[in-house]
Amino acid sequence: MNSLPFNPLFVKMRPHLLLAMSWFILFITIIFVCGFTLVFSADDERYLICRNLFDCGNIKGIGYPFSGSNRPDYCGYPGFGLNCSNQIPEITITQSTYKVLAINNQSRTINVARTDYRENLCPTLLLNTTLNPSLLNYTTDDHNITIYYGCPAQGPPTSHLLTQFPCSINTTEMTGYFTATDDFSFLGNLASNLIRYLESCDNSVKVQVRQSALEPIIANATVAKLLGALNQGFGLVWNANDTLCDTCNSSGGQCGYDQTTKAFACYCADQPRDFNCLPSPPSQSTKKISNPDSLKIGLSIAGTVVGVFLGCWIMTIIQRKRRKAALLKSKDLPIAATPSRKGLATSTNLSQTTPSLTPSKSDIGKGSTYFGVRVFSYNELEEATNCFDSSKELGDGGFGTVYYGVLRDGRVVAVKRLYESNMRRAEQFMNEIEILAHLRHMNLVELYGCTSRHSRELLLVYEYIPNGTVADHLHGRQSNSGLLTWPFRLSIAIETASALAYLHASDVIHRDVKTNNILLDNDFHVKVADFGLSRLFPTDVTHVSTAPQGTPGYVDPEYYQCYQLTDKSDVYSFGVVLIELISALEAVDTNRHRHDINLSIMAVKKIQNHALNELVDPFLGFDKDFVVRKMVTSVAELAFRCLQQQREMRPTMEEVLEILRRIEKENYGAEKADELDIREDDVGLLKHPPPPLQLSPDSMSDQF
The missing domain is CATH 1.10.287 (Helix Hairpins)
Incomplete structure (x- = not known):
């Protein structure tokens, strides 16, 4: 050797x-x-930030689950963001705004008051208080008071239980009543007559007051006393993963919410964890060696x-x-590790045991039907959504929360869970089923089924549309993706118009057309959704008289003023959608100048002042691309016509669809630039912009 x-x-x-x-x-x-x-x-930054309480308006020392002011969203829980710009903080609950009067961390209750009933009983929009029961619930101290609007002139059969008041909403005069009880059984034969009278009123709203504020109203019911009780607010109990938060806090962590995983997070001194920190609690000193x-x-x-x-x-x-260095060196070389066969076997076994998501046709269509659609059991939908796990939430609104789910037959679905199972929700539930069960169009969301109306909860099952809403892509969480180019936006307008024209031909008025209700699949094809407010329109009448319902910023101003719903009401709302597609701005935005809060009014002004370029989304290349400039201008002219205050001056949806298709066909072959602008005769069409009464921030709310 x-x-x-x-x-x-x-x-x-x-x-x-x-x-x-x-x-x-x-x-x-x-x-x-x-x-x-x-x-x-070094301490994790989120841990350091979230352990500090914050002040919001006149309320001091606020912590989890709330966020606001200098406390970022990840320190709170979704749905508990506070607006701290005023002396009295505000919170948005299912798109409606409430004043926050007090917060009690010990009992986990929050005292809130409706902002739309601060001064009188005649708000611009008539909306019930709606809660997401997975987040908030009424306390045992809360009591409902029902307010009725637009009641018949002849008066109720007995009036000592009702308090009458005059009301003027959007220049419409009407008679209203309120009552502190909904139980009229002690009236005997008069009860049914009184109930029938109240049901004949145009609309009713349930408001909440505390039991302590109810006694003066029962003793002497006046409008002033009811307003006083409403301004005292009512209590809500919150549920924001409080058990997990207690575990996190007891281990020295700070509670929060991971926006990426959409789940509760426990922020520890070194790093975030799912539930609790390491056994040894971190030091509380601000500087650590x-x-x-x-x-x-x-x-x-x-x-x-x-x-x-x-x-x-x-x-x-x-x-x-x-x-003997050479020999020892050769013996000292490390031995290369080989892959574990056990690991490979485990991987193989996992792939073999993963259930197939291929739909089983034998399972589809089993069970009973309701209005021709399948009736699912509550247990099956609970299983499909993993017991309505909050991590599977796709969105929520005024009517309910939508969850991602996978049925037993493998179909991926969206399950809408209505907030309350009262009579009004049941009516909206049956209304949506009855309408969608008989409609088939490539640009309408498909209803797969529902639960029984006698189920423990009212659930609707739709096809799952994976790419979010048009609102998401224009000014929401996907607005920075750059995917919504002008060709896609024009295609969205055409497909939405096609769906609405089909509805109108089927004698259906959608009544809540907005970008939040226009879903997109992965190829950016449209699926119009949410028919809870829709109405089947009689073929032998010109309009239906009903109290205004819908979303602020989209509602037909003539519908507001005259309480007359027509298919032209959808045309007005679609005009707002066209302006959103052009501008990528929200229909209502209180951060804009007070004269520009309402997008339709701002758009009309820009068009009238020949300043369309100030309205158009810079991303579209309006100033550089001749074809885009010509098409955007043509669509703006069409939106201008849709936004006429008088419904007779608006086109029908069939005409709107025809114009949009012509714009697409004629302009994609353009080769040379011309100077384009809105014609003076077109500008003259809109002599009266929509009334500014839609601009009141107090009345702003959104419905799912």
């Missing part, structure tokens, strides 16, 4: 050289370990590194002395 040549000087000098090198390496190692320890001992856990890790690494180098040094000396 070959050996290294013997050199006495090398044997004498080499150990000292190795010792110096070892000390140098040890010094570098210590610096590395200290830096490692300091890095890992070390952390027990990170120090242990650092010292372990340091010990290992030093031991390895000392071992190598000793081994090298022995090698040199025995003149």
Whole structure:
């Protein structure tokens, strides 16, 4: 066997050289370990921020689940964001705004008051208080008072239980009543007559007051006393993963919400965790030099590194002395690790046991039907949504929360869970089923089925549309994607118009046309959704008289003024959608100038002042691309016609669809630029912009 040549000087000098090198390496190692320890001992930024309470208006020391002011969203829970710009903070609950009067962390209750009943009983929009029961519920101290609007002139059969008041909403005069009880059984035969009278009123709204505020109203019911009770507010109990939060807090962490995983997060001193921090609680000092856990890790690494180098040094000396360095070096080479066959087998077994999502046709259509659609059991839908797990929420609104689910037959679905199972919700539930069960159009969302009306909860099952809403892509969470180019926006307008024209031909008025109700699939094809407010329109009448319902910023102003619903009401709403597609601005935005809060009014002004370029989304390239400029201008002219205050001056949806198709066909072949603008005769069409009464921030709310 070959050996290294013997050199006495090398044997004498080499150990000292190795010792110096070892000390140098040890010094570098210590610096590395200290830096490692300091890095890992630094507090997580979210932990530091979320452990600080915040003040909002006149309420002090607010913490989880609330966010607002200088407290970011990830320190709170979705649905508990506070607006702290006023002396009295405000909160948005299912798109409606309430004043926050008090917060009690011990009982986990919040006292709120409706902003639309601050001064009188005649708000612009008549909306019931709606809650997401997975987040908020009424307290046992809350009591309902029903207010009726637009009641017949002849008066009720008995009036001592009702308090009458005059009301003027959008220049429409009407008679209203309110009552502190809905139980008229003690009236005997008069009860049924009174109930029939109240049901004949155009609309009713349930408002909540505390029991302590109810007694003065029962003793002497006046409008002033009811307003006083309403301004005292009512209580709500919150549920925001409180059990997990208690566990997190007890382990030294701070409660929060991970916006990426859409789940509760426990922010610890070193890093976020799912439920609780490491057993040893973090130090409460604001400046840390070390952390027990990170120090242990650092010292372990340091010990290992030093031991390895000392071992190598000793081994090298022995090698040199025995003149067998080559042999020992070859024996010291690390053995390459081979992949674990057990790991491979586990992976294979997992893939084999994963259930197939291919729909089983034998399962489809089983069970009873309701209006011709399948009736699902509550248990099946609970299983499909993992017990309505909050991580599967797709969105929520005025009527209910929508969850992602997978049925037993493999179909991916969207399950809408209505907030309350009262009579009004049941009517909307049956209304949506009756309308969608008989409609088939490529641009309408398909209804797969529902639960029985006698189920423990009212649930609707739709096809799942994966790409969000038009609102998401224009000014929501996907607005920065850059995917919604002008060709896609024009296609969305055409397909939406096609769906609405089909509805009108089927004697159906949607009544809530808005970008939040226009869903998109992965190819950006349209699916119009949400028919809870829709009406089947009699073929032998010109209009239906009904109290205004819909979303602020989209509602036909003539419908507001005259309480007359027609198919032209959808045309007006679609005009707002066209302006949103052009501008990428929201239909209502209180952050804009007070004269521009309502997008339709702002758009009309821009068009009248020949300033369309100030309205158009810069992303579309309006100033650079001739074809886009010509098409956008033509669509703006069409939107201008749709936004006429007098319904006779608006086109029908069939005409709107025809014009949009012509715009698409004629302009994609354009090759040279011309100077384009809105024609003076077109501008003259809109002599009276929609009334400013839609602009009141107090009345702004959205419905699902």
